[in-house]
Amino acid sequence: MNKYELALVVNSNLDDDAKNAVLDKVKALIEKFGGTVSDVDDQGKKRLAYEIQKMIEANYYFIHFDADAECPAKLEANVRIMEPVLRYLIVKAEA
Secondary structure (H helix, E strand, O other), rough: EEEEEEEEEEEOOOOOHHHHHHHHHHHHHHHHOOOOEEEEEEEEEEEEEEEEOEEEEEEEEEEEEEEEOHHHHHHHHHHHHOEEEEEEEEOOOOO
Protein backbone atom coordinates (compact mmCIF):
# COMPACT_ATOMS: atom_id res chain seq x y z
CA MET A 1 0.00 0.00 0.00
CA ASN A 2 1.27 3.42 -0.98
CA LYS A 3 0.30 6.77 0.51
CA TYR A 4 -1.32 9.29 -1.85
CA GLU A 5 -2.69 12.80 -1.68
CA LEU A 6 -5.55 14.02 -3.86
CA ALA A 7 -5.94 17.77 -4.27
CA LEU A 8 -9.45 18.79 -5.38
CA VAL A 9 -10.51 22.23 -6.56
CA VAL A 10 -14.32 22.32 -6.43
CA ASN A 11 -16.81 24.86 -7.75
CA SER A 12 -17.43 27.50 -5.06
CA ASN A 13 -21.02 28.17 -6.19
CA LEU A 14 -22.23 24.86 -4.73
CA ASP A 15 -24.17 24.73 -1.48
CA ASP A 16 -22.84 22.76 1.50
CA ASP A 17 -24.89 19.65 0.70
CA ALA A 18 -23.56 19.51 -2.86
CA LYS A 19 -19.95 19.99 -1.68
CA ASN A 20 -20.38 17.19 0.85
CA ALA A 21 -21.89 14.98 -1.88
CA VAL A 22 -18.80 15.54 -4.06
CA LEU A 23 -16.48 14.64 -1.17
CA ASP A 24 -18.55 11.58 -0.26
CA LYS A 25 -18.50 10.40 -3.87
CA VAL A 26 -14.73 10.77 -4.11
CA LYS A 27 -14.22 8.93 -0.79
CA ALA A 28 -16.55 6.16 -2.00
CA LEU A 29 -14.55 5.86 -5.24
CA ILE A 30 -11.30 5.54 -3.26
CA GLU A 31 -12.82 2.76 -1.15
CA LYS A 32 -14.34 1.11 -4.23
CA PHE A 33 -10.88 0.81 -5.79
CA GLY A 34 -9.36 -0.72 -2.65
CA GLY A 35 -8.05 2.36 -0.86
CA THR A 36 -8.65 3.70 2.64
CA VAL A 37 -9.10 7.41 3.36
CA SER A 38 -6.99 8.54 6.30
CA ASP A 39 -7.65 12.31 6.35
CA VAL A 40 -9.65 15.03 4.58
CA ASP A 41 -8.24 18.54 4.89
CA ASP A 42 -10.78 21.25 4.02
CA GLN A 43 -8.84 24.39 3.10
CA GLY A 44 -12.01 26.39 2.42
CA LYS A 45 -12.66 28.95 -0.27
CA LYS A 46 -9.59 30.54 -1.86
CA ARG A 47 -8.91 32.84 -4.76
CA LEU A 48 -7.70 31.07 -7.90
CA ALA A 49 -4.41 32.07 -9.51
CA TYR A 50 -6.26 32.45 -12.82
CA GLU A 51 -9.87 32.31 -13.95
CA ILE A 52 -11.28 28.82 -14.54
CA GLN A 53 -14.71 28.51 -16.21
CA LYS A 54 -15.38 32.21 -15.41
CA MET A 55 -14.77 31.61 -11.67
CA ILE A 56 -12.21 33.45 -9.55
CA GLU A 57 -12.73 31.47 -6.31
CA ALA A 58 -13.00 27.77 -5.51
CA ASN A 59 -13.05 25.37 -2.55
CA TYR A 60 -9.86 23.42 -1.93
CA TYR A 61 -9.74 19.93 -0.41
CA PHE A 62 -6.79 17.62 0.24
CA ILE A 63 -7.64 13.94 0.70
CA HIS A 64 -4.94 11.62 2.05
CA PHE A 65 -5.40 7.92 1.37
CA ASP A 66 -3.58 4.58 1.25
CA ALA A 67 -4.03 2.41 -1.82
CA ASP A 68 -2.42 0.03 -4.29
CA ALA A 69 -0.61 1.37 -7.34
CA GLU A 70 -3.62 0.84 -9.64
CA CYS A 71 -6.03 2.96 -7.60
CA PRO A 72 -4.86 6.47 -8.65
CA ALA A 73 -5.36 5.81 -12.37
CA LYS A 74 -8.86 4.43 -11.80
CA LEU A 75 -9.71 7.30 -9.44
CA GLU A 76 -8.41 9.88 -11.91
CA ALA A 77 -10.58 8.45 -14.69
CA ASN A 78 -13.68 9.00 -12.53
CA VAL A 79 -12.77 12.38 -10.99
CA ARG A 80 -11.95 13.75 -14.45
CA ILE A 81 -15.61 13.57 -15.52
CA MET A 82 -17.13 14.99 -12.32
CA GLU A 83 -18.70 18.31 -13.28
CA PRO A 84 -18.20 20.25 -9.98
CA VAL A 85 -14.46 19.42 -9.91
CA LEU A 86 -12.54 22.20 -11.65
CA ARG A 87 -9.05 20.75 -11.15
CA TYR A 88 -7.48 17.74 -9.43
CA LEU A 89 -4.06 16.27 -8.82
CA ILE A 90 -3.03 12.93 -7.33
CA VAL A 91 0.50 12.64 -6.01
CA LYS A 92 2.34 9.88 -4.18
CA ALA A 93 3.10 11.15 -0.68
CA GLU A 94 6.44 10.77 1.06
CA ALA A 95 6.49 7.75 3.37
